[in-house]
Amino acid sequence: MKSSWSSLPIAWQDAFGLAVDSYLRRDAAPIGAVVTDGAGTIVSRGGNAISSHRLAHAEMEAFAGVPATLDRRAARLFVTVEPCPMCAGALRMMQLGNVHFAARDPAAGATRLLQDDGFMREIRCAVHAPRIPALEQVVVALVIEHRMRKGHTRWQPAWEAYQPVAFSFGRLWPPRALMRSGGMGRSALRRSTNPPFRSASAPGASPSRRVMVGCPANPFPDPWSYV
Numbered sequence: 001m002k003s004s005w006s007s008l009p010i011a012w013q014d015a016f017g018l019a020v021d022s023y024l025r026r027d028a029a030p031i032g033a034v035v036t037d038g039a040g041t042i043v044s045r046g047g048n049a050i051s052s053h054r055l056a057h058a059e060m061e062a063f064a065g066v067p068a069t070l071d072r073r074a075a076r077l078f079v080t081v082e083p084c085p086m087c088a089g090a091l092r093m094m095q096l097g098n099v100h101f102a103a104r105d106p107a108a109g110a111t112r113l114l115q116d117d118g119f120m121r122e123i124r125c126a127v128h129a130p131r132i133p134a135l136e137q138v139v140v141a142l143v144i145e146h147r148m149r150k151g152h153t154r155w156q157p158a159w160e161a162y163q164p165v166a167f168s169f170g171r172l173w174p175p176r177a178l179m180r181s182g183g184m185g186r187s188a189l190r191r192s193t194n195p196p197f198r199s200a201s202a203p204g205a206s207p208s209r210r211v212m213v214g215c216p217a218n219p220f221p222d223p224w225s226y227v
């Protein structure tokens, strides 16, 4: 697969943009979600906003904006982190045909519930596990940085076992601080294989806002070198 940010499907670019926006602007876990129709057009978006309400998960915001006319069986949810039990239940009630997540959540991830019993299986929602290693590891590193900074260490061993390199990166390297300072962006610009990140066009977001994502020379691999 081509090694560049631009090679990522636009749905992933948008979902990740929403995740970074939540991570930086709302100081929330980096979770963003978009719903596309069967043709791949984004029809709804959501970002993690649990700092304002405990149930304001990215998927819930995206579900709330889904048009009534959407062909739900052909629709797809793209979310940066595997849905929790609440969002898996909401996915069932929305009757969407597909869910893709960029990274697993070894603690709260609950897409297994979509196979739990006859009621949950009824919608035959196809679960698409992570398939883009660079995106998966960047998401995990940001999740870990956020969790460690907030003192959420209870599930640390599970995250470390899942993605040890990204775990170490998130624990030891301050990606959030570098993002805020522009350090990650400057590094990205120095490396032609790391194109600038386009901020998601979320409702209310400033169109001029730009967040640059890259990866400086360090033990963590270039996020797009093996996408």
Ligand SMILES: [Zn+2]
Binding pocket: 057, 058, 059, 083, 084, 085, 086, 087, 088
């Ligand atoms: Zn959730």
